Amino acid sequence: GENVEQHPSTLSVQEGDSAVIKCTYSDSASNYFPWYKQELGKRPQLIIDIRSNVGEKKDQRIAVTLNKTAKHFSLHITETQPEDSAVYFCAASIPNFGNEKLTFGTGTRLTIIP
Amino acid sequence: DSGVTQTPKHLITATGQRVTLRCSPRSGDLSVYWYQQSLDQGLQFLIHYYNGEERAKGNILERFSAQQFPDLHSELNLSSLELGDSALYFCASSVYGVGGYTFGSGTRLTVV
Numbered sequence: 001g002e003n004v005e006q007h008p009s010t011l012s013v014q015e016g017d018s019a020v021i022k023c024t025y026s027d028s029a030s031n032y033f034p035w036y037k038q039e040l041g042k043r044p045q046l047i048i049d050i051r052s053n054v055g056e057k058k059d060q061r062i063a064v065t066l067n068k069t070a071k072h073f074s075l076h077i078t079e080t081q082p083e084d085s086a087v088y089f090c091a092a093s094i095p096n097f098g099n100e101k102l103t104f105g106t107g108t109r110l111t112i113i114p
Numbered sequence: 115d116s117g118v119t120q121t122p123k124h125l126i127t128a129t130g131q132r133v134t135l136r137c138s139p140r141s142g143d144l145s146v147y148w149y150q151q152s153l154d155q156g157l158q159f160l161i162h163y164y165n166g167e168e169r170a171k172g173n174i175l176e177r178f179s180a181q182q183f184p185d186l187h188s189e190l191n192l193s194s195l196e197l198g199d200s201a202l203y204f205c206a207s208s209v210y211g212v213g214g215y216t217f218g219s220g221t222r223l224t225v226v
Contacts, residue, residue, distance in 0.1 A: 036217075049213070098211055100212040102215060104157040
């Protein structure tokens with residue numbers, strides 16, 4: 001099955017600086033890569049996703065890049081703000097005729113230092 | 115409110131007991147997924163149902179079972195509970211496949 005590795009496990013960034021979180025996946029058939037943000041005690045929320053036919057996607061201060069050859073994808077947050085502090089999870093799924101499931105990375109705890 | 119409803123929000127029970135967690139998906143969503151999140155850990159996939167049928171199983175213990183009913187709500191049954199079963203249990207729903215996966219607020223289970 002799919003295996004997703006995520007680094008770093010913790011990341012502290014000065015407010016206003018950029019943060020980058022990286023994930024690698026094992027199965028080259030994976031074609032969907034979402035990122036979720038989970039604030040303390042709350043549910044994971046989808047913040048951005050990318051499909052394998054696209055190399056990069058942006059949404060205001062966040063962007064995701066995908067390198068299919070190397071089987072890795074990254075989340076970039078620019079101009080970080082205190083409300084960006086949370087745990088971020090990457091995930092991947094393999095197409096399977098409606099039987100897809102998301103395999104999650106182990107999470108990155110991002111702390112924005114005011 | 116995400117539209118995915120999980121009850122109860124909190125549950126405290128003793129070892130050896132059995133509990134049932136309930137999930138109502140967003141209106142129109144046919145898929146329900148269950149995940150377990152232990153303290154400071156990632157999200158471990160348990161099971162996926164689509165329109166009443168089991169579609170995929172992950173690392174779900176034999177003591178755990180689930181079903182999806184004709185009205186599309188799902189229940190996760192946990193029996194012979196152990197201390198290590200203490201965790202947040204999330205369900206997520208989607209129309210079809212994983213795109214547009216929406217999580218519920220979770221049930222925090224504490225086994226004492």
